[in-house]
Amino acid sequence: MFNIKFLHEIRDWEIKQIIELFPPNAKILEIGGGSGFQAKQLSDLGFEVISIDLPSSNYASERVFPVIEYDGNSFPFESESFDVVFSSNVLEHIHDLEPIYNESKRVLKPDGYAIHIMPSGSWRFWTIIANYIEYFQRIVKSLLKLLVNILRNICHSIKNFFIEIIKLTISYSIPSSHGGKNNAFFEIWTFSKRAWVNHFGRRQLRLESAKPMGLFYTGHMIFGKYLSITKRSRWAKLLGSACIVYKISNSDKK
Template identity: 45%
Template sequence: MFSVEFLHVIREYEYTEIVKRFSPGVRILEIGGGTGYQAKRLTEDGFIVDSIDIPDSNYAGQLEFPVRPYDGRNIPFPDGSFDVVYSSNVLEHVLDLPYLQAEMKRVLKPGGYCVHLMPTGAWRLWTNVAHYTELLQRLLGLAPRLIPKGFSKHALSDALTVFRLMAGTAKHYAVVPRHGETGNALSEIVTFSSRHWKRHFAKQLFTIDEATPVGLFYTGHMVLGPRLSLRERQKLAKWLGSACVTYVVRPA
């Protein structure tokens, strides 16, 4: 089940990989800052950071860094303000991505570049599998309560309530929700692939300097969570695919 602590372990691992792409002292714009956790970490490591996110972000009330609200389209900074534009698991949630990418180009200094951490088709595939695995976990957790503790009216009523709860849970999990703004949970296996994103960046006139798997396996559901170590997740990534890829792109 969901664990904020485990999520921070994953994000910290990804941070140590991402920070290698930044030169000392650069000014960074983070798009989709969330709680501001990574912006705070970047600041602690000596970078100059501004972070923006939409005002109704899920993390708006949990800020660890002054994340500036914006409208999701127009970046509220002058032309040529930043050396790097950075995002982590954000671009797939942007409906009009070409417009926002034009804005990224506008606020980059000459010679500036973008670093984007993106979920992969492998992540989408295994998240689909984990969706129904989590359903099974929930149903098995409720199943013992189906057996009435006696034959009283109250005991039979409790068993019926559990049955209804199980039926409602199964209905809730019937369809895997999409993660991004377009398509569905199956089409995202293709649209989250490196091949798809490379074509997209090229179409938006970005030169692709790097597309490197982060090398960590995880899904959108915490079926195993902290019970699976980072080392084990690294090994699984070699066989099942990395959950994320780091793209380094610059205006062509």
């Protein structure tokens, strides 16, 4: 189940892992800032941060830092005005990435670079598994609810139970896509490190590094409050990291 507090714990951990990638006193542009949580973290650490997102952001009501709304194509800033362009779990949701790459190159200084954190194929695989675990959890919850209600009204309770089971089965039978471009099973490949490295290569983007974040979690957060960040870090060594951080250089800019 989605939990904004748990999500913030993950995002806090991400920043701590990549903080050394940001130059001292860097001016940072965050794409897809959402609630502005990570922008606030970076700002509190002494960086100059500007965060942008679409007006339709799902996290607009959760804002903790100023987030500028933009059209999703053109960055409303002057050329060569940022040291770093940063995003976390954003690029996989964008259907046409060319404007983002072009605008990033434009607003980055000649020696600047982009840092993008994106979900891995491992995250996609385990999120599919978690989808069915959550399905059975909700079935059990519905059964318990039925048993309680049976004592009140047998026929009505049984009818409602089967209606709920049918709805849950339809909802969970095929895991939903995360990025919106492909189905969930194909995303195991499209979210993989190799797929993104190939993607950047085809667009002649200079990839300096691609490293696992070292944290395990799924998109359903079914064990959110039961597994600490420390335990999730250990699990990542066995089950795979949920995200990979990609660093793209802008040094070839003319």
